[in-house]
Amino acid sequence: MKRPLSGCRVLDLGIITAGAATSALLADLGAEVVKVESPSYRDPFRNWSADGPQPKDGPPFFRFTNRNKRAISLDLKRPQGRELFLRLAAKSDVVLENFRRGVMARLGIGYAALRAANPRIILASISSQGEAGPDANYVSFGSTLDAMGGLAWLTGYADGGPVVSGRDINYPDQVVAIFAAGMVATAWLARAKTGAGAHLDLSQRELTSFLVGEAFVAGDLKVPRNGNAQAPFALQDCFRVAGGDWVAVTVAPEELAALRTLIGDSREAASAVGLGIALARWLGQRPLAAATAALASAGIAAAPVLDGKQALEERGRLWQIAIAETAAGVAVKGFPFQLARAPLAIEREAPEIGADTAQVLARLGGYTRAEIEALASAGAIECAPHSINAIPG
Amino acid sequence: MRRPLEDFTILEASADDCALGIRLAIALAGRIAADLGAEVVKIEPPEGDPVRRVPPLVEGQGALFAFLNAGKRSVVLPSGTTGGKAAFGQLLAAAHAVIADAALVGSCELESALGARLPAEAPRVAAILSLLAPPAPPELKASEFTVLALGGMLDLVGEAERTPLRLGGHQAAYAAGLAAYTGLVAGLCGTAAEPEIVRVSMLETVLWLNWKSLATASWSGAAPTRAGRAAEWQVLRCADGWVALVYQEVDWPALCRLAGDARLADRRFAERHGRLRHSRALADILEECFLKLTRRQIHETALAEKLPLGPVSSPEELARDAHYLARDFLARVSLDAETSIAMPRLPVVWSGTHFSPGPVPALTRRPSPVPL
Numbered sequence: 160m161k162r163p164l165s166g167c168r169v170l171d172l173g174i175i176t177a178g179a180a181t182s183a184l185l186a187d188l189g190a191e192v193v194k195v196e197s198p199s200y201r202d203p204f205r206n207w208s209a210d211g212p213q214p215k216d217g218p219p220f221f222r223f224t225n226r227n228k229r230a231i232s233l234d235l236k237r238p239q240g241r242e243l244f245l246r247l248a249a250k251s252d253v254v255l256e257n258f259r260r261g262v263m264a265r266l267g268i269g270y271a272a273l274r275a276a277n278p279r280i281i282l283a284s285i286s287s288q289g290e291a292g293p294d295a296n297y298v299s300f301g302s303t304l305d306a307m308g309g310l311a312w313l314t315g316y317a318d319g320g321p322v323v324s325g326r327d328i329n330y331p332d333q334v335v336a337i338f339a340a341g342m343v344a345t346a347w348l349a350r351a352k353t354g355a356g357a358h359l360d361l362s363q364r365e366l367t368s369f370l371v372g373e374a375f376v377a378g379d380l381k382v383p384r385n386g387n388a389q390a391p392f393a394l395q396d397c398f399r400v401a402g403g404d405w406v407a408v409t410v411a412p413e414e415l416a417a418l419r420t421l422i423g424d425s426r427e428a429a430s431a432v433g434l435g436i437a438l439a440r441w442l443g444q445r446p447l448a449a450a451t452a453a454l455a456s457a458g459i460a461a462a463p464v465l466d467g468k469q470a471l472e473e474r475g476r477l478w479q480i481a482i483a484e485t486a487a488g489v490a491v492k493g494f495p496f497q498l499a500r501a502p503l504a505i506e507r508e509a510p511e512i513g514a515d516t517a518q519v520l521a522r523l524g525g526y527t528r529a530e531i532e533a534l535a536s537a538g539a540i541e542c543a544p545h546s547i548n549a550i551p552g
Numbered sequence: 553m554r555r556p557l558e559d560f561t562i563l564e565a566s567a568d569d570c571a572l573g574i575r576l577a578i579a580l581a582g583r584i585a586a587d588l589g590a591e592v593v594k595i596e597p598p599e600g601d602p603v604r605r606v607p608p609l610v611e612g613q614g615a616l617f618a619f620l621n622a623g624k625r626s627v628v629l630p631s632g633t634t635g636g637k638a639a640f641g642q643l644l645a646a647a648h649a650v651i652a653d654a655a656l657v658g659s660c661e662l663e664s665a666l667g668a669r670l671p672a673e674a675p676r677v678a679a680i681l682s683l684l685a686p687p688a689p690p691e692l693k694a695s696e697f698t699v700l701a702l703g704g705m706l707d708l709v710g711e712a713e714r715t716p717l718r719l720g721g722h723q724a725a726y727a728a729g730l731a732a733y734t735g736l737v738a739g740l741c742g743t744a745a746e747p748e749i750v751r752v753s754m755l756e757t758v759l760w761l762n763w764k765s766l767a768t769a770s771w772s773g774a775a776p777t778r779a780g781r782a783a784e785w786q787v788l789r790c791a792d793g794w795v796a797l798v799y800q801e802v803d804w805p806a807l808c809r810l811a812g813d814a815r816l817a818d819r820r821f822a823e824r825h826g827r828l829r830h831s832r833a834l835a836d837i838l839e840e841c842f843l844k845l846t847r848r849q850i851h852e853t854a855l856a857e858k859l860p861l862g863p864v865s866s867p868e869e870l871a872r873d874a875h876y877l878a879r880d881f882l883a884r885v886s887l888d889a890e891t892s893i894a895m896p897r898l899p900v901v902w903s904g905t906h907f908s909p910g911p912v913p914a915l916t917r918r919p920s921p922v923p924l
Contacts, residue, residue, distance in 0.1 A: 163742035163748065219771055259858075291879065292874075292876075292878040293878060296855060300860050302798045303860045306796035306863060307862050308865075310719060310720050311720075313720025314718075316710070316711075320787055321794050322709060322710065322717060323785060323787055323796045324719055325708060325783055330719060333762075334726075337727065337730040338730050338733075340734050341738075342900050344741055345556050346556065346902075348557075352559070357556075358904070360902075362879070362899055365899035366899040368870060368881070369899045370721060371867060373618075373619040373721065375870070375871060376610060377608045377610060378868060378893075378894070387718050389697070391572070391602075395695075396715060397706065397716050398715075405701075405716055407701035455692070460693045460695035460697070460698045461698060462699075463702075464716050465701065465707065466776075467762065468774060469775075470702065470703060470775075471770060475687060477687065477692075478687070478688065478753065479756070482770070490771075492760070494760065495727075495752075496751060498735065498738075498750055498751075499748065500742075501744070
């Protein structure tokens with residue numbers, strides 16, 4: 160079975176989440192993704208331990224994000240390493256990066272150099288602020304962009320200040336991977352017709368603003384921070400049930416009568432606030448299961464507010480694909496959607512440093528085993544233990 | 553410049569009882585395709601897409617509708633009639649791809665069109681969206697908001713002792729829309745004879761976004777929860793508004809220089825674990841320091857010192873932001889013959905060119921004859 164991006168080769172300079180998760184999704188869709196690290200520079204995710212007890216299967220965030228990829232290690236700061244990278248770029252379709260602005264040019268592998276090596280190359284540059292503009296060198300993590308892109312302004316309690324998605328979600332770093340993978344696939348599709356490569360300048364701050372685009376349209380109508388309330392719903396919020404758990408409830412205007420009947424609130428004219436207070440009282444007297452079942456039977460959307468552990472426990476009951484497992488049964492990131500004809504699947508675990516250097520150099524670069532050994536002993540490349548032995552002498 | 557999807561026609565359709573969140577997701581996927589040059593045909597009932605009437609309204613048009621549907625062609629089809637079905641079939645046969653909600657698949661000939669027609673006639677890709685999907689029980693009623701609850705995203709935002717909070721706007725719906733677009737365009741890249749079906753469950757997309765929390769739970773048996781004022785990263789007040797405190801270990805010295813407060817030299821704050829243990833006290837001190845600085849001052853220092861602090865801007869302020877102006881990020885789009893509105897263009901610059909969205913489609917009150 161051929162996946163849709165089969166035949167597309169990606170040199171992946173993506174790091175941490177935004178870049179590395181974009182190329183992971185391209186790999187899921189069938190692209191051959193070769194992660195490029197350096198003897199002197201690793202994806203920082205390899206060294207990011209998680210808070211709390213350490214897992215036994217290696218750096219977890221790296222393992223979650225870099226499955227389905229190959230990995231090579233070459234020193235882009237050396238002329239030999241750069242030459243090698245450009246030789247691989249000539250045999251590739253996409254280069255993807257999310258370094259700070261200016262790093263690619265300093266390494267001598269900016270768009271002009273890549274295009275000279277391969278006129279059909281697609282360079283996807285994912286950055287905080289975009290390639291140009293007065294803030295081009297502004298650095299960020301996801302929550303910086305919640306603030307700078309307008310999302311934080313729209314998030315918060317009605318009586319409070321703006322709120323960011325925070326360190327545990329870092330929302331702008333997650334969504335960009337889905338969008339950027341879509342843009343790379345679009346460029347690949349267009350190239351099949353026109354033969355032309357492209358440089359994709361993807362600003363995470365702009366994406367964050369795009370995802371609240373309606374607030375720009377509303378302009379001075381000021382879409383306010385309003386907790387969980389949201390038009391056109393008559394009532395939407397979280398309420399505590401007996402025992403203290405939270406339940407999320409959305410009530411459409413046409414469902415108000417059913418809600419009033421259910422909770423025995425006969426005041427037809429009661430405001431949304433009044434109804435919210437009545438619903439809070441009603442829910443506060445009922446345990447979780449009974450409360451959600453009663454709301455469901457009245458045709459009202461209601462669900463317990465789950466934390467990550469509880470959400471994980473619902474796998475197989477409420478969901479299936481968002482988290483996946485390797486053949487060895489180790490949990491890794493799954494998929495944000497699924498294809499029926501060519502299902503996305505986990506076929507490789509996240510690679511060790513330089514796991515595929517020798518093999519990729521031999522297969523794509525045409526290097527002999529002796530040349531690879533020489534590059535390795537010169538320190539221009541790094542090969543995982545014993546991997547050179549697999550190359551025919 | 554030629555836009556990358558210029559040769560493609562994409563159909564958008566939803567059932568009458570389609571959930572609002574799914575309407576928004578479908579429309580966002582279509583908006584992306586439209587900006588990239590595709591001919592996007594949106595099928596509406598005679599009374600118009602309900603999203604047209606969701607407030608706030610700008611010149612009588614819902615802001616959500618205007619943003620999500622700029623650059624599309626609207627075609628009115630009476631649902632449930634023989635004529636409507638025939639016209640739908642014709643539109644479908646002329647499209648390269650269709651974006652639709654799962655309820656529609658069961659209620660019309662979409663499924664048979666995908667299965668039985670010759671590949672040359674039927675769309676090559678169908679993106680089918682739903683709030684929940686198997687294995688979730690089909691009778692479980694959901695909304696975009698309850699999907700956020702089940703996906704663990706609500707639990708992570710807000711004050712520990714107050715209600716869990718949704719992120720602003722329609723992030724779950726829009727993320728599902730991004731997933732639908734990416735799956736759809738990937739499907740168009742495929743060369744197989746059979747059509748590809750992209751299935752997007754909003755809950756799966758939300759869980760995928762929230763992977764770090766699930767990952768942590770998978771090995772430690774516990775997941776993070778919202779910490780509010782005790783959070784390592786949070787929003788603090790400054791002289792003229794708010795700033796998001798975001799930093800890594802390596803940024804601590806530069807952050808101390810910016811704050812310029814001797815109390816930060818306290819041993820409690822020397823290491824990350826101490827800063828986490830005393831996070832409320834640290835937030836109080838930093839807020840006191842930031843209250844002496846404007847967002848502009850913090851912005852300039854952050855830019856010079858490579859600090860990832862985030863001055864908070866409103867969309868209104870961003871419409872005048874120098875960086876956004878330099879990048880032509882806000883485009884003028886015509887709403888009707890007299891009115892134009894500003895909205896974000898697609899957040900990609902393509903080999904130096906950006907793509908401005910087209911006009912917001914007016915509703916033709918009468919069913920339109922279908923041009924083929």
